[in-house]
Amino acid sequence: AHEPTTVTITGAGGQIGYALLFRIAAGDMLGPGRPVRLRLLEIPQGMKAAQGAALELQDCAFPLLHGVDVTDDARTAFDGTDIALLVGARPRGPGMERADLLAANAGIFGPQGAAINAGASDAVRVVVVGNPANTNALIAAASAPDVPADRFTALTRLDHNRAVGQLSERLGVRPDAIRGVAVWGNHSATQFPDVEHATVGGVPVERALADALGGQDVATRWLDDEFIPRVARRGAEIIEVRGSSSVASAANAAIEHVRDDVLGTGDDPTSAAVVSRGEYGVPEGLVCSFPVLSDGSGYRVVEGLALDERARRYVDASVAELVAERDAVRALGLV
Numbered sequence: 001a002h003e004p005t006t007v008t009i010t011g012a013g014g015q016i017g018y019a020l021l022f023r024i025a026a027g028d029m030l031g032p033g034r035p036v037r038l039r040l041l042e043i044p045q046g047m048k049a050a051q052g053a054a055l056e057l058q059d060c061a062f063p064l065l066h067g068v069d070v071t072d073d074a075r076t077a078f079d080g081t082d083i084a085l086l087v088g089a090r091p092r093g094p095g096m097e098r099a100d101l102l103a104a105n106a107g108i109f110g111p112q113g114a115a116i117n118a119g120a121s122d123a124v125r126v127v128v129v130g131n132p133a134n135t136n137a138l139i140a141a142a143s144a145p146d147v148p149a150d151r152f153t154a155l156t157r158l159d160h161n162r163a164v165g166q167l168s169e170r171l172g173v174r175p176d177a178i179r180g181v182a183v184w185g186n187h188s189a190t191q192f193p194d195v196e197h198a199t200v201g202g203v204p205v206e207r208a209l210a211d212a213l214g215g216q217d218v219a220t221r222w223l224d225d226e227f228i229p230r231v232a233r234r235g236a237e238i239i240e241v242r243g244s245s246s247v248a249s250a251a252n253a254a255i256e257h258v259r260d261d262v263l264g265t266g267d268d269p270t271s272a273a274v275v276s277r278g279e280y281g282v283p284e285g286l287v288c289s290f291p292v293l294s295d296g297s298g299y300r301v302v303e304g305l306a307l308d309e310r311a312r313r314y315v316d317a318s319v320a321e322l323v324a325e326r327d328a329v330r331a332l333g334l335v
């Protein structure tokens with residue numbers, strides 16, 4: 001039998017927190033054989049919501065749940081933690097400039113990185129969900145000098161799943177027939193959801209699209225003018241239609257991100273933002289989304305894929321945005 005895994009969730013009193021907690025406690029993230037201990041971190045204003053969720057967790061009587069602690073102290077929340085999901089973040093307020101947003105979030109992710117550095121388990125894995133996710137992860141990693149940087153990742157699995165969902169609908173196939181989709185770059189409107197190496201039922205997606213849509217040119221136009229913008233702006237579409245941001249789909253993606261990181265992807269790549277080691281010419285140290293595999297010991301970038309000129313343009317544009325964000329937090333002395 002496994003010892004309980006300690007899982008810390010920040011922003012646990014928020015919307016995504018509420019969608020995450022019950023699924024993690026039910027075993028959806030680490031599997032049916034792994035008990036969990038939950039640590040819920042909130043700010044004072046969010047404590048009641050987190051405490052209420054803790055009461056409801058008790059009322060589920062989940063057999064895998066070995067305890068829930070609610071705290072507004074980061075050191076307590078991350079003490080001995082094995083897996084940290086950093087969800088709570090400062091949203092962009094009216095009139096807030098990008099530098100203000102980055103600085104406000106550095107004020108959250110810097111101290112949380114330091115608390116992880118001080119007390120987390122030696123094997124800790126961290127995923128940042130709160131936006132701007134990539135740069136928040138960069139700041140957290142920079143604030144945790146004793147933790148290997150590759151333990152810090154940021155969530156682009158929702159973008160990945162959105163891309164698979166769009167292809168599945170367009171091609172009239174089940175999502176699990178599609179493999180090899182990759183999301184590159186920043187979790188933002190500049191991201192590049194890439195199908196160049198993707199297959200559907202073993203056939204290249206680009207060929208299947210050309211067959212379905214009536215030619216290579218039509219397929220490329222659909223990718224450039226409909227697919228990529230729709231995936232990249234899906235968050236805004238959800239807000240328009242639902243009247244509220246993505247919650248259950250974001251929680252689902254975070255659970256799949258951690259599950260695949262910890263239990264392994266098998267030979268089916270997914271997408272995650274990881275600390276670049278210079279792969280594909282992405283500057284070292286940036287937290288950038290790539291196609292990744294994990295054998296259970298953490299995500300590694302899938303190397304050696306050919307990027308044509310069109311793909312290179314998309315990747316470069318999103319990486320340029322990541323560089324600008326990094327330079328902005330550097331200029332503020334935050335990394």
Ligand code: NAX
Binds near residue numbers: 041049088090159250
């Ligand atoms: P909510 O506003 O519902 O919840 C956020 C919670 O975080 C609040 O309860 C707040 O009190 C808490 N919080 C704020 N600062 C904190 C701190 N320093 N320590 C601990 N808790 C703190 O937002 P929600 O809808 O749950 O979204 C959370 C974050 O996820 C946002 O930053 C959002 O932009 C981001 N998202 C990221 C996605 C991704 O794919 N990477 C997709 C979904 C989502 O948009």
